[in-house]
Amino acid sequence: MAEPVILVVEDDASLRRSLEMTLKAAGYVAVGVGTLADARRMRAHYKPHAILLDLGLPDGDGLDFIGAVRAEDLTPIVVLTARDAEALKVRALDAGADDYVTKPFGLEELLARLRAALRHAVQSAGSAPIVRTGPLEIDLGARVVRREGREIELSPKEFEILALLATRLGKVVRHQDLLKAVWGSERADIQYLRVYVGQLRAKLGLNALLVSDPGVGYRLIAT
Numbered sequence: 001m002a003e004p005v006i007l008v009v010e011d012d013a014s015l016r017r018s019l020e021m022t023l024k025a026a027g028y029v030a031v032g033v034g035t036l037a038d039a040r041r042m043r044a045h046y047k048p049h050a051i052l053l054d055l056g057l058p059d060g061d062g063l064d065f066i067g068a069v070r071a072e073d074l075t076p077i078v079v080l081t082a083r084d085a086e087a088l089k090v091r092a093l094d095a096g097a098d099d100y101v102t103k104p105f106g107l108e109e110l111l112a113r114l115r116a117a118l119r120h121a122v123q124s125a126g127s128a129p130i131v132r133t134g135p136l137e138i139d140l141g142a143r144v145v146r147r148e149g150r151e152i153e154l155s156p157k158e159f160e161i162l163a164l165l166a167t168r169l170g171k172v173v174r175h176q177d178l179l180k181a182v183w184g185s186e187r188a189d190i191q192y193l194r195v196y197v198g199q200l201r202a203k204l205g206l207n208a209l210l211v212s213d214p215g216v217g218y219r220l221i222a223t
């Protein structure tokens, strides 16, 4: 199988070059561009397997590009955003981005997010009834969670939260999406979610695997 092609849209030339080198070293074909116009052209030409996208570009807003891509297909998009830009992260996810990394990010973290986005793209819904990460095994069909083979008793809501995070392993799940899936309304109190996630972490005993993305949501780390 040919190497996956990754389109890198970033106008900071030194960051773009370091992303290209990192991706090549990791076995991807990297196509780097610095403008939205080039991004559109290269996307049409290379049909990339995934897109890394900076939002602030000299000839326009990356959010518009997300919308244009989503109007056509589900190519995974990982957004590169600035620190303290929670509102922008949420807007990017709303527009259809799969995930984001916050600058300055570690290149290993970026590769992990990219792998998660690519993996998610090949999994059709319901095709992975058992999700494994670290010592955890989450059997979505049987609704059973095990840690190192030992079953952990979860309440139905705790299980629903963990199941949703597991189906998007490695990727952020927004607070609103968790509230909607588990409580049936995205206007449910976010405080409920904090309480349940706290209980879930205590039962799993794995704080490092279930992390908070402040202002955005939660993610279950892929190992």
Ligand code: CA
Residues within 6 Å of the ligand: 010, 011, 012, 054, 055, 056, 057
């Ligand atoms: Ca920029």
